[in-house]
């Protein structure tokens with residue numbers, strides 16, 4: 001039997017330079033559980049080093065944590081990659097790191113902290129995670145699909161770091177699995193402004209950098225169980241699985 005699951009598929013941790021220092025994997029998952037979210041995705045900038053810890057905390061809190069990453073392409077557009085387990089996102093991370101120039105300056109961009117499931121600091125990432133990697137949009141799509149993942153263009157309505165802000169349109173020949181509307185605009189309004197969005201499955205996510213923002217907007221999924229395999233079917237709109245956002 002299908003039932004409705006609440007998801008927020010774009011959440012940062014303290015590994016992102018712009019993420020609040022309180023955003024440890026444990027606290028993020030516990031906050032999601034408190035807010036009755038069934039599924040969340042941990043999507044740090046160009047890195048997934050806090051994903052496995054969050055997945056483990058999720059197992060103890062009845063929250064499905066989807067391993068993810070928010071990648072900045074060479075065009076300076078943001079995309080979220082989703083996977084069924086940590087291994088493929090860590091494999092993608094290796095490729096991103098090979099193509100990510102520069103070192104982080106914590107005094108300018110913020111600390112990038114790797115934290116385990118017990119809330120212990122394991123280390124500091126010194127790569128320029130806030131920067132753009134050398135992969136093009138087309139190459140990134142190919143690399144994510146090759147690893148069995150899904151790719152969603154992030155905050156497409158935004159005037160910065162979105163496929164629309166960088167290209168002006170969505171190339172019709174690219175194989176995106178969905179689009180994400182930011183929390184700044186009701187999804188219905190976004191579609192009114194950009195009718196081309198209608199051709200894609202639309203999600204809306206908090207893009208939370210602070211605990212209080214987790215779950216402030218959500219996407220609903222009709223699934224049998226809260227798993228990546230079921231999410232994939234909802235994005236493809238098959239087997240009666242589907243996704244929808246509340247219209248305001």
Ligand SMILES: [Zn+2]
Nearest residue numbers: 070078154161
């Ligand atoms: Zn972004």
Ligand SMILES: [Zn+2]
Nearest residue numbers: 010012070207
């Ligand atoms: Zn983000």
